[in-house]
Amino acid sequence: MTDPAKESKAPAPDAVTPQPVVMHENTPGNAAISSDSGLMARLKGVMAQPNDSTQKTLLVTVIMCLVCSVVVSAAAVVLRPTQEANAALDRKRNIVQVAGLLEEGGDVEAAFKNVNARIVNLDTGEYTDQFNDVGYDQYVAARDPNLSIELTKETDIAGIGRRAQYAEVYLIGSEENFEQIVLPVHGLGLWSTLYGFVSLESDLQTISGLKFYKHAETPGLGGEVDNPVWQGKWKGKLAFDEAGQLQVEVVKGVVDPASSTAAYQVDGLAGATLTSRGVSQLLRFWLDEQGFGGFLDKLKQREAS
Numbered sequence: 001m002t003d004p005a006k007e008s009k010a011p012a013p014d015a016v017t018p019q020p021v022v023m024h025e026n027t028p029g030n031a032a033i034s035s036d037s038g039l040m041a042r043l044k045g046v047m048a049q050p051n052d053s054t055q056k057t058l059l060v061t062v063i064m065c066l067v068c069s070v071v072v073s074a075a076a077v078v079l080r081p082t083q084e085a086n087a088a089l090d091r092k093r094n095i096v097q098v099a100g101l102l103e104e105g106g107d108v109e110a111a112f113k114n115v116n117a118r119i120v121n122l123d124t125g126e127y128t129d130q131f132n133d134v135g136y137d138q139y140v141a142a143r144d145p146n147l148s149i150e151l152t153k154e155t156d157i158a159g160i161g162r163r164a165q166y167a168e169v170y171l172i173g174s175e176e177n178f179e180q181i182v183l184p185v186h187g188l189g190l191w192s193t194l195y196g197f198v199s200l201e202s203d204l205q206t207i208s209g210l211k212f213y214k215h216a217e218t219p220g221l222g223g224e225v226d227n228p229v230w231q232g233k234w235k236g237k238l239a240f241d242e243a244g245q246l247q248v249e250v251v252k253g254v255v256d257p258a259s260s261t262a263a264y265q266v267d268g269l270a271g272a273t274l275t276s277r278g279v280s281q282l283l284r285f286w287l288d289e290q291g292f293g294g295f296l297d298k299l300k301q302r303e304a305s
């Protein structure tokens with residue numbers, strides 16, 4: 001006789017009976033899970049050890065290193081656009097400052113509105129538009145053999161080794177009718193390469209400003225290149241004489257106002273003859289034929305015609 005209770009619990013003939021999922025030790029997923037949980041168990045075991053145990057100290061150190069490196073990397077990635085924007089703003093600030101266009105606490109972007117940036121081929125003295133879409137950094141280019149030339153011992157009076165073929169220039173005003181032109185300059189001082197800008201009036205002869213934004217000369221000695229009083233001595237000095245000969249120089253000591261060459265000379269920095277000489281040499285390099293000389297000649301010809 002059949003038991004009616006057992007009969008009612010029997011599955012319908014075509015129903016699918018769910019089978020339990022059996023994980024075998026040798027399946028890959030299972031191996032990962034078991035090794036993960038094994039690792040976790042070991043880590044927990046180490047963390048449960050006393051604070052002065054070597055294993056726990058090492059583990060905490062490794063975890064701290066990983067966390068810190070993730071935080072630093074994330075900060076570097078997140079802050080990069082801000083850093084680039086600040087670097088660009090700083091460059092603009094230096095350009096408008098050397099041209100005397102920025103009042104104390106003034107708006108850099110507003111002062112920069114009147115600045116027309118162009119790239120010049122230093123070999124031909126002509127403007128080029130070839131980097132308009134890709135951007136150009138003269139100091140990066142100076143390390144690229146395809147975009148720079150190696151200077152000889154005789155020509156490298158600024159001690160820079162290589163010179164980029166192209167350089168950015170900044171016209172204050174329009175290309176045809178500018179009030180000043182700001183040129184990037186750099187060269188070796190005593191301890192470091194000084195990076196800065198020189199600004200020329202529209203006569204392309206008179207210096208309206210000289211400013212360095214990066215160097216590692218000694219504060220109080222070569223570092224006095226940043227002293228506004230010394231920087232002020234450059235305003236109105238002549239870079240070239242009437243015949244177009246480059247004459248500007250920093251003298252040792254104080255300029256003799258009675259001298260026939262006083263208009264081209266600036267006082268040396270006390271106790272920093274080598275930095276002073278470096279400034280003299282870098283200016284003479286960049287204003288002469290190895291630097292912007294060809295470009296300045298072309299501008300003079302254009303103005304004369």
Ligand SMILES: Cc1cc2nc3c(=O)[nH]c(=O)nc-3n(C[C@H](O)[C@H](O)[C@H](O)COP(=O)(O)O)c2cc1C
Nearest residue numbers: 190217218221222223269270271272273274275276
């Ligand atoms: C610690 C120290 C830092 C110096 N820094 C500079 C410097 O930044 N620029 C420089 O031209 N001379 C510097 N000098 C001095 C030079 O070594 C060198 O004596 C000087 O340029 C000569 O200039 P003077 O003839 O005007 O004394 C420094 C000297 C010392 C001891």
